[in-house]
Amino acid sequence: MDRLKSQTLSGSRRLGGPGRIGSTVPTRSRADALAGRRIREVPSMTTKSGDGLSRRLNGRHIRFIALGSAIGTGLFYGSSDTIAKAGPSVLIAYLIGGAAIFFVLRALGEMAVNDPAPGSFGEYARKHLGPLAGFLTGWTYAFEMVIVCVADVTALAVYMGFWFPDVPRWIWVVLTILVIAAANLVSVRVYGELEFWFTLVKVVAIVAMILGGAAILIFGLGAHSGSVTNLWSHGGWFPNGIGGFIASFALVMFAFGGTEILGLTAAESEDPRTAMPKAVNTVPVRVLLFYVATLAIIMMLNPWNTISTSGSPFVQIFAGLGLHSAATVLNIVVVTAALSAINSDIFGAGRMIYGLAQRGQAPAVMARVTRNGIPWMTVLVVAAALSLAVVLNYLLPDSAFLLIASVGTFATVWVWFMILLTHYRARRRLSPSDSAAREFPVPFWPVGQVLTMVFMVFIFVVMAFAEDTRLALVVGVVWLAVLCGLFWFHRRATASSETDAMTDAPRS
Template sequence: MEKNKLRRELSSNQITMIAMGCAIGTGLFLGSGLAISTAGPSVLISYAIGAFIVLLLMGCLAEMTVAHPTSGSFGTIAEKYISPFAGFVVRYSYWIANVLAIGVEVSAIAVYMKYWFPDVPGSIWIFLFAAVLIYVNATSVNTFGNFEYLFSMIKISAIVIFILLGAYVVVGAEPASGIGVENYTGHEGFMPFGFWGLWVAIFISLFSFLGTELIAVTAGEAKDPDIAVPKALKATVFRLATFYVLTIGLMLMIVPWQDAGIDKSPFVRVMETLNIPGASGIMNFIILTAALSAMNSQLYASTRMIFSLSEQRQAPAIFQKVNRNGVPIRALLISTLGIFLAAGVKVLLPDTSYAFMMGISMFGAILTWFMVFISHFYFRKSWEKSGGRKLPVKMHGFPYLTILGALLLLALTASTWFTGPFKIVLQFGIPWLIFLCIVYAFMVKIKRK
């Protein structure tokens, strides 16, 4: 094995499942409750618009990733086509987003375990499951891929069963049961909080789709990026959009939207409402698996991003070291910071820890997505001007759809300043950007000496 090099061992199916595993986590199973309580039934439109933004993002990302299949992914691309500073900001912002998103998942794990063990402190479960996943990530990338494939299959199978069961219940429901499409309009209307509620829920939906971009990060360890990456991107976006819209649509028919919340998964609430013996416990186990799977994928993503920063000499060289299994173990350990932060937040803010961790993790993610659109704008012009090879995948509607994606993200992020729960996004994000500017200026000054 070549020293300090990652191994290309991931197949197209593994890559798809890794991205699905990262995206189908608390965003669907727990975050959907927050989105529903924000927009009411109109959350269906929110998720559809969110899926459209992600579709545009994946189109840009697929084209650039096939051209540059590296573990640094969009960070490397931003550095090459915009500026070294842009690459620095994207890499560190994506790293902190995933580190904090790990904290979101473990915060949710504490909520799920309370279903069975209401008196056990949530921090106990956070550290227990964190230890298991750190061990999994410390093994070879192929072992990680197999583990994630299995966990993702459990989640996807559960969602398919939920869709089938929900459809059966809705079709066979009696008129007086309170189950059916009338729930979309029968409780304060389809848009109980108006357009503003629908708009804010789009932002929440984007957290649900966070992780789809992980496909670009895995390209550095893919067996055949030209084939694996475009195939995985298309499959992931289609499946995610279908799963989210169908599951939430059925959920709203069965349970009135006012009953959704973040103290318990809406999926578990549906099972309790249907009075299926043991079903709510089984669903809670599956949701727990989903959170562990998403946390596992995010730990992988943050590890590879800090590894890439080290390769570019924008992080200490120690994070570039890999173990005998080809895993950057020191980069892995530094990426566990979100776990300890989540444990602390859980103690300080036991009732609002999930929304808080979700809010601060979103800035880095949305900034990364925004920079993907900007990078694509510069990439396409440069690629065509330099006469680059014909790529197997191409973003349609350039430059209009690329610009549209960037503007939508910018508008949604600016809107968070006027929402109570998500004002933390910019309260954290603006100081974070200022901090990165200071650090980068300091690094440039040292290099010049």
């Protein structure tokens, strides 16, 4: 806050009146004009995008970032917990959740195509809902990315235990954070290339797993062949009742967390108007292929109630079928998936904090970029924040993932709700002709948007009634309350400092 205060004193005043955290357009305050001082510009070493970031992500990068964002820890590791809660009905839950995410991404895509701004949906929330909404959305997303990243490194440590059971998990956490943070400091193109290859490995593996699983079912390969009847012969489609089905939604939605990173890539895309629509429109296919088809194969091979929650169901299934070499290969894949997710988490949190700094809602030092257009300070801060993962994996090695995933779900769903609300408000402000002229409009407007917002509220209700997620909801509410307090404290401090500056300014 002291850094923010000093930035204000230097004259980097936002539009909207004294003390208001608002537009990114810098103007000379009255006190600065009287004193003859120059406004301090946000440090930048590259101007390729006009905001310090480098536009070096091409269409291939954007498409694979979109593809990889939905294929991560939630599928490879968290899916075992969702299966345990809902049984085969989890397939229906993923279909419903996937439909909701499609509307979220279409709303975000429409705004990003028309305004590929740094900070993306945090900036959109500020413009259309006000400074407080932008502040809450931006910092909650950064919080979400850190929490999700903690879950991802936790899962990776579990995967490494497949080969090195005697090595403490926290050691893998430390090594992973150091390597991925270093990669993110090189260039945004390095990030894009890493995501491309990480995602390619995941996609090839999932397709091979689906084809291999189908071959096992059809030709009876392995120790036992499994059966399609496993989907309903062990308690039916809803073995734990409607309650179990509903309870699964918290972790189902966690699985889709991170898909909103697409909005942040727009500001560093070579051609966001072409790349964004292509990336967003692949969501339904991803959901059907990578979640529904894959989990259906898993539960056909072995009954849902025999799938352990102690590791990835992908590895467990093939190891149980006697295909130990396949289990090793799949463990390589899930490690790759975790690395991909961690790579995106650090990128997403860093870019959001950079956008916050640009509009005066984070310390000015967070807006500094390297020669290659990388906001290096934000990357370092996020990497440091991940030390929480080291502590949790040291103190709670067996229950860390579920706790972290629950907190991450609250932050994720909050951000999605704000994206939907922002888009709804933005569209309502448009004239009919302007609305019809949007380049990438959402389908089923406005019914689809309203129903999806109601669904997000439903997820919060589910978290409140489920015993293992209630604490996460409390943590989320406390987090938002703390942010509100910080916002108003900063606003008052800014107003006071500007008043002092105007009072002390020499009179002409």
